């Protein structure tokens with residue numbers, strides 16, 4: 077198991093911020109953590125990395141308790157840029173990490189090239205733009221080729237080409253076997269990175285999001301709606317009929333192919349199929365605003 081979080085709770089003074097967070101990641105993947113401001117995402121990351129103590133529950137990372145200091149070499153945490161030292165250069169930050177991680181200095185140039193920050197490596201942090209600071213934070217987080225990478229809002233301040241580059245790097249790291257948990261409010265970018273989304277609300281991860289996120293909704297026109305309804309009602313899945321007399325379902329309870337086979341066996345002709353991609357934004361609005369964007 078790469079990550080195993082069980083019944084995690086955390087309170088600040090009197091406010092319970094994490095109220096029984098539960099999830100597991102068993103194989104290398106990119107997981108997005110999405111939720112409104114204040115839902116507890118940063119607190120969860122801070123607890124996982126032992127920057128904050130927890131009130132109850134357990135956190136296991138790479139089969140070790142999260143307080144095990146040997147995890148330091150295998151886990152990186154990209155936080156916000158307030159952790160940077162204004163008077164030190166980007167190079168100084170990377171050199172420091174190489175020192176404590178016992179990595180050769182040659183990693184600094186390698187990682188700077190990968191992130192695209194060679195030109196301002198020798199600049200002090202106080203002279204860097206917001207996006208440049210994000211690049212530095214990314215370089216600091218990946219210089220040790222971590223097995224697990226936690227990223228809190230890494231896309232803040234990135235211009236479109238930097239965001240594309242970050243996506244490319246994250247997808248490459250994932251292919252190399254790194255598990256990434258990334259929080260972001262940029263749902264378009266999340267859609268491009270992963271279809272595993274954990275929606276967080278009031279200090280819990282909503283149970284439905286523990287499954288892989290379901291991206292497709294099917295809308296069918298059939299030649300005999302009444303017969304189709306009778307036939308499909310026998311199957312163990314939920315479908316609706318919209319105002320245009322079309323059958324609508326998502327493919328998470330039953331596969332599209334099974335529905336088609338069943339209709340076919342009952343001589344129902346599917347005249348037209350529309351496949352709608354359900355993006356993270358649509359699901360977010362349903363979960364948190366109680367509305368659906370059209």
Ligand SMILES: Nc1ncnc2c1ncn2[C@@H]1O[C@H](COP(=O)(O)OP(=O)(O)OP(=O)(O)O)[C@@H](O)[C@H]1O
Pocket residue numbers: 088089093111112113114115116117118119120
């Ligand atoms: N140091 C602290 N002391 C007291 N309360 C805190 C502290 N840090 C966070 N909180 C509270 O905990 C709750 C969760 O905050 P947290 O920063 O974890 O949420 P978040 O999901 O990361 O939000 P955002 O999307 O705005 O970054 C909020 O109500 C916040 O006010």
